[in-house]
Amino acid sequence: MSTVRTVLGDLPPERLGVCDAHDHVFFGSPQLPGQELRDAASARAELAAFRAQGGASVVQWTPYGLGRRVADLPIVSQDTGVHVVAATGLHQAAHYAPEVLTALRGRLAELFVTELTRGIGTTGVRAGLIKVAGGFHALDAHARWTMTAAAEAHHATGAPIAVHLELGTGALDVLDLLCGESGVPPHRVILGHLNRAPDPVVHRQAAEAGAYLAFDGPSRAHHATDWRMPEAVRALAEAGFGHRLLLGGDTTTAAARSVDGGPGMPYLLRRVRPRLELALGRELVERVFTENPGRAFSVEWT
Template identity: 75%
Template sequence: MSAVRTVLGDVRSEELGVCDAHDHLFLSSPRLSGQELNDASAARAELEAFRAAGGSSVVQWTPYGMGRRAADLPPLSRAAGVHLVCATGLRQAAHYAPELFDELRGRLADVLVSELTGGVGASGVRAGIVKVAGGFHALDAHARWTMTAAAEAHRATDAPIAVHLEAGTGALDVLDLLCGELGVAPHRVILGHLNRSPELVVHRQAAASGCRLALDGPSRAHHATDWRMPDAVRAPAEAGFGHRLPLGGDTVVAGARSVDGGPGMPYLPRRVRARLALELGEVLVERILVDNPGRAFAADWR
């Protein structure tokens, strides 16, 4: 049976409700030193604020080795009454110590499958997506390695593959690799950050492949995604791809959380939803926030 794999177990896609399809409760990286998301109390307060604003579920895209704190996710989910999805996978090499790759070389796919089916470490929390990343307008050897492992893990489990696009670029190269060379069905691929590069023709080309476009970023004003969001949604929707558009916030630093003075997770149901409904209509926005994420993150788990 198709289901979304949450940290408290598999649920039907229609149970997700209003979904933040790309966000982070916990995140650490040497590239974000001093800005880590590592406070469980703040994470709970953020989830409670999200719930109070009408949110029901969050997909956390924090992958392996970046401080995802999987063991903390089930109690947070219970306390806040919000469904949470945990990720496995790897981001770009710059986010890790080089020796990590020596440990994972030759067994990355096995690690991903283990986290999807058996659980993350001793936590028992099963990941519900595989997170990988491209580079700026390119795919380097690291990206090809991680995406090849992600495709193997997908074939073993049917897990969705979520892709960080650096500055929104490289979408078609990613699809050529994952769906062309590696044979992943396009509808199992979710492209993140595409709206950071406002090439609307590329957006439509990507959607036409059958993949999902996880538009995101309202918590990060320097990407100018807020004022571009209606056009980024409108272009693929008017081309007939409104059913392939989930939406997320992508809170990656502590200062972006609502409890620390930023817009954070509540901004999506509290402000972004109303703005998009005014410009694009409530029917489409309901589909984007409620229906589409369930389809994007559900799998026939093996």
């Protein structure tokens, strides 16, 4: 039976409820100094605020080495009643010290599999997805290394692979590598940040290939293309790809959290959802928030 692997255990997909399909409960990177999401009380308050808007689950795309605070995830999930899915994986090289990456050479796929099946560190909390990243309009050697390891881990476990697309670019190159070269079924690939490069032709090609398309990041104030997101989502839905759409907030800085004065996780349901209902209708938007994440993140775990 297919289940979604949350930090409190495996869950039938229909119990996922209204899902923020790409966000961060905890996150920290040297690329964002002083903006770390590492306070458990703040995380608890943010999840509670999301819950108050009708949210039921959050998929955290924070990968290895970027402040996942895995031991805290079950606690804040239990306290707020919000299901949380944790990630394994590796981000772009710029987010890590060189010695960290050197230490992972030759064992990256093994690390991913261990964190998916046995647990992250000594916590016993198992990851429910693999998160990797591409580059701007290209895949460098680091991206190819991490994606190849992610494909190997997918074949060992069935886990979905979520991909950070730099400024929304490189989607087709990612699919060529993961699905063409590495044999990952397209419906096991989730392409993130497509709202940042609203190219309808690329969106349509990625959807036709069978991948999930994540439109995320309304908490990021500098995304000049956010206003085009409803139009892009409507075009895909009208072309018959409503079942491939996912929505997320992608809160990556303390300043972006609602409890610190930003839009945060609640904004996805407080403002984005009603805006999309005008473009798509309430019934389809409900399926995008519930049924689609249930399919995208559920796995017959091996």
